[in-house]
Amino acid sequence: MTHLCIVIPMKSPSCAKQRLAGCLSASERQQLAVSLYANTLAFFQQHFPQHQVVVISQSCVVLSLAKSYGAHGLREEGKEGLNEALWQACQWVKKAGFTHQVIVPSDISLLDKQEFDLLFAVATQQQVVIAQAKDGGTNALVSSPPDAIGFHYGLHSAAQHAQAAKRQGLSFCQLRLPHLAQDIDQGEDLDRAITQQAEHFLPWCETTRKWPVKERQYA
Numbered sequence: 319m320t321h322l323c324i325v326i327p328m329k330s331p332s333c334a335k336q337r338l339a340g341c342l343s344a345s346e347r348q349q350l351a352v353s354l355y356a357n358t359l360a361f362f363q364q365h366f367p368q369h370q371v372v373v374i375s376q377s378c379v380v381l382s383l384a385k386s387y388g389a390h391g392l393r394e395e396g397k398e399g400l401n402e403a404l405w406q407a408c409q410w411v412k413k414a415g416f417t418h419q420v421i422v423p424s425d426i427s428l429l430d431k432q433e434f435d436l437l438f439a440v441a442t443q444q445q446v447v448i449a450q451a452k453d454g455g456t457n458a459l460v461s462s463p464p465d466a467i468g469f470h471y472g473l474h475s476a477a478q479h480a481q482a483a484k485r486q487g488l489s490f491c492q493l494r495l496p497h498l499a500q501d502i503d504q505g506e507d508l509d510r511a512i513t514q515q516a517e518h519f520l521p522w523c524e525t526t527r528k529w530p531v532k533e534r535q536y537a
C-alpha cells in the first residue's frame with residue numbers, strides 16, 4: 319500500500335532567488351518566489367488532495383501560507399542549508415508512517431498533472447525516482463522508504479542521487495520531463511517562463527510591471 323507524502327522545501331522569501339539579483343529587485347525576487355511557491359501549494363491541493371503535503375521552512379510566513387493550502391508546516395531548525403532541511407523533514411515523514419517521500423522544489427514554472435501522474439506511477443515500481451532539472455539538478459526526488467538515500471542537492475545533484483541509489487543497490491530510474499525539468503534559477507529561465515506561459519505569469523508580471531524584455535541584460 320503506497321502512502322505518499324510530498325515535501326516542499328521553501329527558503330525565507332527575503333533570501334530566495336539570489337541568482338536573479340542581476341535582473342530583479344529584492345522585492346520582485348520575493349514576489350516571484352512567493353507566487354511560485356503559492357502556485358505549487360495550489361497545484362497539489364487541487365490535483366492531488368489525497369496526498370499529504372509538508373513544507374519545511376525557517377519562515378513563519380511561509381509556514382502560515384502552507385497551512386492556508388491544507389499543508390503541514392515544519393519549522394526548520396538551524397541554518398544548515400537544503401540537505402539538512404530535507405533530512406529534518408524526512409524524519410517527520412518516516413515517523414508519520416509514510417511509505418514514499420516526494421521532494422518537489424517551490425520554483426517549477428509550470429507544474430503538469432500528467433507528469434506527476436507518471437512520476438507517482440513510476441514511484442510504485444522503483445525505490446528511487448529522480449526527475450532531472452535542466453541544469454543537472456534534481457527537480458523531484460522520490461524515495462521509498464523516505465530515507466532510502468541521503469540528500470545531495472547542489473551541483474549535478476541528479477547524478478549524485480543516482481549514484482547514491484546505485485551504491486546502495488536500490489532500484490532507481492531517472493526521468494527527464496519537459497515541464498518538471500524547468501525550475502527558475504537564472505534570468506533566462508524567467509524570460510522563457512514568462513514568454514512560454516504568459517497567462518500563467520500575468521498576475522506576477524502586472525504586479526511587478528515585468529514582461530519579457532528581449533534586450534534585457536542579465537548579470
Ligand SMILES: Nc1nc2c(ncn2[C@@H]2O[C@H](COP(=O)(O)OP(=O)(O)OP(=O)(O)O)[C@@H](O)[C@H]2O)c(=O)[nH]1
Pocket residue numbers: 326327328329333334335336337338374375376394398399400403422423424425503
Ligand atoms: N527549507 C529550505 N529550503 C531551501 C533551502 N535552500 C533552498 N531551498 C528551497 O529549495 C528549492 C531549490 O532552491 P534553490 O534553487 O537552490 O534556491 P532559490 O532560493 O530558489 O534560488 P537561489 O537563491 O538563486 O539559490 C526552492 O524551493 C528553495 O526555496 C534551505 O536552506 N532551506
Ligand SMILES: O=C(O)[C@H](O)COP(=O)(O)O
Pocket residue numbers: 423451453454455456457470471472473474475476501503
Ligand atoms: O536541484 C538541486 O540540486 C538544487 O535545487 C539546486 O539546484 P538549482 O540551483 O539548479 O535549483
